[in-house]
Amino acid sequence: MSHLATDVLVVGAGGAGMYAAIAAARNGAEALLVDKSMISRGGATIMAQMTVAAAVGHQEPDHWTHHLADTIEAGRGLCHEELSAILCREAAERIHEMDRWKVGWARKGGRMTQVMAPGHKVPRCVYVDFLNTGPAVAKCLRTQVAQGSGITRVGGLSIIAVIVRDGQAVGAVGLDVETGEPVTIEAKAVVLAAGGLTKLYRRNSASINMGGDGYALALEAGAELIDMEFVQFFPIGHLAPRLVGMDPIMWDPFRYKLGGRLLNGDMQEFIHRYGASDSGKYTAMRDVTSYAIIKEGEAGRASPHGGAWLSFQHIPERELRAAFGPVIDRLLKNGIDLLKEPVEVAPIAHYHMGGVRVDAEMKTRIAGLYSGGEAVGGANGANRLSGNAITEAFVFGERAGRFAGLYAQNRRQAWDARAAAPVLDRMRAVAARETQGRKWTDSPTGRMLAELQTVMWDQVGLLRTGAKLEAGLARIRAMRAELDRLPFPAETPFNLALLDWHDLRASLLVAESVAVAAIARTESRGAHQREDHEEMDPAQTYNQTVELAGGALRLGKAPVVRYPFQLENAVAAE
């Protein structure tokens, strides 16, 4: 059996994982940075094109406590305010550090350019020109990881389970994507930085590796999740015509700037019918916009692919070119001419507020098990400000790596092969069910993933009711049982179908945890919208936790952590 040993194992090599590896290494630990895809390429970080929020105050005077106030306001009473405060306080430090690493933040006259984004009261969001933020960030961190000493990178290794012995994380078991063989890894500490879960939804902005593995790994290791009911849907994600090479959420700033018109399938404006004014300006709140698009669809007035039209045709060409710049040409390459035709947009699953429950050191309740990035829940409460997610990857990734590194110092390995045996047995049993040499005409795993995405979209999606959620939960539970009988091929190397099977196993567990949390929250708050409970209920101002107990998911309640911050004190203290 293949075996590796390290001080700190970092699971996932996006922004959070790469930062964690760097921080673990500079705090005296040896780090093993693994990803199921290639290093820095597999997740959301490299796909993000927009902005990163941090109160660096280069554009207008700003302070991290203002950023905190905006973050808490967006979170609708549920932010873990200690985590939010850490996020906002350390954001600038990370932005400046990456600046020294030459990430290339856009600048004018020696100062970083910062732009407005919805929910921020001052221009606070830095970026890399032109729509290049994510790729630049990924490349910058990849270079730091490669140049730093003490970090070993491994691509093509999918982590299947964290191994826990006597309440302490002692390593993990992974699947070698190329050979399909298990690999054991002993480690003094493990950092989960495996990103989000938006691939669970039919319409998403996800890569293939965003099926929620990190949450499943945490649950099965005995850690808790928090706020799982809060999935962020982006109201006007790109739907059609087919668009490649552009962030599907790119329309937002342009609509904001130029006043793109939202039209239903009959080419009529409709936002005003849902109690919001739109009038050619992007003033309607995000949740109202999503709601209105879905309701128009239910009334039979969707655009051809099931969304709404977004039109810029009323805007003079000169103005359009000035605003879109080189983007116009990228769109033309995709066969989209904004002067001649509208595009179709629809809500898409974009980000997960919920995630692994951690303390201020990014530690879970399992000793030696840490988490960072989108995998972590709590800092954004019921709704996230745009630009806060990449910040969270940097800040929480760095902290997770730092505290895991410090924890690993002067500690001995506690690996025990017996603790890993049940996972290895399970992987062997799965591999034994592979079907050799069959002529396929259908993909059972593909069909199940598509069904899961449809169930999540229709029943555990944007507009929820108790009845729909219960039906969705029942189906997800049935699928978990069916998964154990699904046949899949044995062709190797690079048996993608084996990976699909393990991905599905994790995704179903995570989907169930979203559904149970959504059922229990009988109110509408932030991203969690219940049509049968339309109001926010002050009595439900608590966080929900999810854990695995005896093989079943168990819900709990936790009081919201408040941060006693007063602007004057915070400023004075610095």
Next chain:
Amino acid sequence: MSEALNSGSAGKTMTLRIRRGGPGETPRYDTFEVPYQDGTSVLDAVMWIHGHVDPSLAIRYSCVNANACKECMLLVDGKVEYACTARLKAGTMTLDPLDNKELIRDLVTDIVPPKERLRNILAERG
């Protein structure tokens, strides 16, 4: 994936010939009839085949829409292209793995930097 392929609302079909098998095997081409619309990418089609027709088909990709991961390179009618930016067209198109990289299987080649390749790391320190 393209909403059109997912929802089955694509109108037209075309034919994809895809090179199958691993190193040392006699090259063989499998033929698939694929639904498509204007703009459907080669990657959409390969994902559709893997998810609906033949789960044993192997390809490497991550980002699907963003053309950011740069993992999906292959030969489309003999030319090097990203599967996610190459578009389907009427008639027949042929897909091959990159011919200047070590073949792993089907459309997958070894493009992983040697320093992050598991096989090498296991050999060094496993």
